[in-house]
Amino acid sequence: MQKANIINSNEVVGERPGYKHTKLGWIPEEWKVISLKELAVIKRGRFSPRPRNDPKFYGGDYPFVQTGDVSNSSNYVRSHSQTLNEEGLKVSCLFEKGTILMTIAANIGHTGILAYDMACPDSLIGIVCGKSVDNQFLNYQFNYNQKRIEYLAPAGAQKNINIEFLAPFKIVTPPIEEQKSIAQCLLTWDTAITKLNKLIKTKQKRKKGLMQQLLTGEKRLPGFNGEWKEVSLSNIAKRVTRKNTELNDNVVTISAQKGFIKQEDFFNKRVASSTLLNYTLVNRGEYCYNKSYSNGYPMGAFKRLDDFDKAVVTTLYICFRLKENVYSNFMNQFFEAGRMIQGLMRIAQEGGRAHGLLNIGLSDFFGLKLQIPSHKEQTAIAQILNAADKEIQLLQEQLKQLELQKKGMMQQLLTGKRRLINN
Template sequence: MNIIKTKNNGVFLSYYLNSKKKLEIAKLSQGISVVHLYSSQLALLNLKLPQLEEQEKLSGFLSLLNSRIQTQKKIIEKLESLIQGWRERIFSQKVRFKNERNSFSSWEIKKLKDISIRITTKNIESNKNVLTISAQYGLISQLDFFSKSVSAKNIDNYYLLEKNDFAYNKSYSNGYPMGAIKQLINYKKGVVSTLYICFRFHDYINSEYMKHYFDSGYHNVEIEKIAQEGARNHGLLNISITDFFDIKISLPSREEQTKIANFLSSIQEKIETEKKIIEKLELQKKFLLTNLFV
């Protein structure tokens, strides 16, 4: 660890070294497996600094922006905690919605195969929008997510999905111990690997309700029952298609599905709005750090 003592504004110097001088510092570093950076090397850096008064004004502005970003992150965290709390209470039926007659009928237990159909339509139209499942973004184009395509060269055998269809990725990841089920929202059509299990709900099922149901993780108990313990192949859960479509779903009436979906989606829309704000703040910070230290 190198400790830098300076008569300049330390906050400004930190921003300066971590943006404008970052590449130069990296070039000074030595070592193969363990990188070493000595104070004698840091002393070789040529710094072009403004007057102390200007340093203080710039650091104060950047600190204010950074504080705003941190506040925005806390707002999003609270909203995400709020929606997850509501999902848990709603899908466990601790909270029920009411209609004009004061209450809806009791929920039913349906098997997935009874309320949906499996999608096995191949990509005969040569659709190039290859999708992948992201925990944060759901079904998203590989080009948007990875900035490149990581699919096979021939994607004619991939499954073709339409907007509002669902896909299940049997690969477990952080936050998704039983894999992730996501709905196609952002595109009219797209294709996915045949490793995914794809399905479409019947018209009398509110697909938005099902999206929140799967986002809640409430279905994980059912999937855990059919996943063979210890039988994981390259990160994939060993779940047969037949067993997957036999999982049980808690289902209220269509009217209550709609009320639940509208309520949870109103919170989700607020989260998306707050995320757009933080994206703009991050872009502003990046722009300033790039252009302040020219």
């Protein structure tokens, strides 16, 4: 890989020495604005059989990629959902390694470069680069311009685009050697991001294993061998029914994946002040149980209010505070590990998922049984699991910074605001 230096061209009003003005903004004089059809051959994928799931076409040696495989890829498409046999290949379209695939329905404009030959359906198009464009560079341009690509879709119930709309799409294009240098520079960031993502997943998997061992008593910490006690939730928690008499307007909702978030951010709307009195006021450190089930939380989610001193929530949530005979950090891990799922399954009434909410009575809820260790062992377990969380959070912050850096570099390099000069 060639070494490159970055030089900056400051924005100026009016004329810019060494730059020219185009419909896509100021670009270096030797760069061009070229339509996609001039840079590459564009071909739509194909899979004509109906019904699509007819087994006679599947189970062979030809990888069959789907839109999800492309959307979930990181630069290169390295996995496939299904395989086709010879009969399946006859009614599909095989693209060679190095082809850029783009999603053209639902999630429009997601792209990835094929790591090996794959067949694909008509919800994807294949873009085969000509000699004047580098496939990695073009793929980064697609990433950077995804919003522009989305705008190509005609208005309708289900957005989609076709080759007719995509072919004239304009691409800012430097000389081929500079394209390759830009792609290699951005690939450095992507490599670091991929490695950090992998490390985070490893740490999360390890933490999940620790939770399974430590929160069930399967593995005991040194110095602890006492029996765990069975208690009812009512023995360690007291319901919170505090009315919002102060008309606090910090309305939050529970996202199973993210915890408490402001309702205006989640639903893009505010709650009228006249109805705030009907909400429950919760304080920092208190818990809410959301009876709505979601991915990864089949029996609803328990969340502790950590990010706000006070907040108000819907009365559909069951709110409670813990008594002093348990350690809150332990119970927070206990709830997050899904240790209440089996009990909730037993008390959820048959067919009681009205409006997406589990039908769980208050007395049954607070009567739930759970096995917990001594307060001292709770503290020791929580310290280990919280340390694992902290490590993961720090890595996630590093990942966020890398992604921001990459975004900034794309904005600079792919527009020519910064140039790479090869040594």
